[in-house]
Amino acid sequence: MKIGLLVGRENTFPLAFIKKINEMDVDGIRAEFVRLGGTKEAEPCEYRVIVDRISHDIRYYRAFLKNAVLSGTYVINNPFWWSADDKFFNYSVASKLGVAIPRTICLPSKAYPEDVWPESLRNLVFPLDWQGIVDYIGLPAFLKPFDGGGWRHVYKVHSMEELLHYYDLTGELCMVLQQFIDFEHYVRCFCIGKTEIMPVKYDPKHRRYIVEHGHLTPALGERIMRDALIINEALGYDMNTVEFAIQDGIPYAIDFMNPAPDMEESSITSFYFDWVVNAMTKLAIEKAQTGKLSDMFPRWHRMPGVIPAVKAASNIV
DSSP states (O other), X not given: OEEEEEOOSOOHHHHHHHHHHHHHOGGGOEEEEOOOSOOOTTXXXXXXXXXXXXXXXXXXXXXXXXXXXXXXXXXXXXXXXXXXXXXXXXXXXXXXXXXXXXXXXXXXXXXXXXXXXXXXXXXXXXXXXXXXXXXXXXSSEEEEESSOOTTTXXXXXXXXXXXXXXXXXXXXXXXXXXXXXXOSEEEEEEEETTXXXXXXXXXXXXXXXEOOTTOSOHHHHHHHHHHHHHHHHHHOOSEEEEEEXXXXXXXXXXXXXXXXXXXXXXXXXXXXXXXXXXXXXXXXXXXXXXXXXXXXXXXXXXXXXXXXXXXXXXXXX
């Protein structure tokens, strides 16, 4: 059986991951870089498992991965759900499941393509009730894309004037306005296989991982682990990071749609790098041996509290 790896510019994780799997030689399982040069419709895939680190940037890779699933390939992470998911929906799911999140509002885009006619926007209220929006969210706040990543197009706004100024710069992007959490502690959890979780002290201002054991009280650590587990189970991601900003003892889930998280050794430190490589190796081998395609898909629709139970009407015939 073969495990394939799709990667971008990163170097340390791919090489360490492939080397470790091949050295273990479990049941003859081998790992290698996926090589592609065009994919036929319904073409069988030679890989039992593929770890995807780059299809969010390369559309052909995403198309290939969806086709691979038809062959029974277990893809980490699920290309269908990754294509459909967005961060605003994630906040709504987390809120339904009892995870603390910042107050969040999704906003209509500022601008639209030239071929979108005014009649196509007749469902939108104009002008927006900016005062009502600010009253709900509060200031300062963050204006950011509803499905973006990498801190692109993220603005901290302190006044109505700043909010309108930056909103006018967002063009066709769909944005959310989100409550600012004045955190005293920040945690980024590496999450592998939904259940293996490593809560790491993180400095988001300098994007720096800090190796400091015991940085959480038992109660806070237990709640963060519980909330991360709930989120991973709901969204179905086998490879993810879940971030919490802690204010007044409450861990607010800030960012938890990171299906190709940073795993470079120079970034995450050697200590956490070794943990991630070991956890990903274990996961990939396990899925090669026993992985079911159903395990790739999210479960939010089956979790208590998300969709209210509907009783069948007795008079339906």
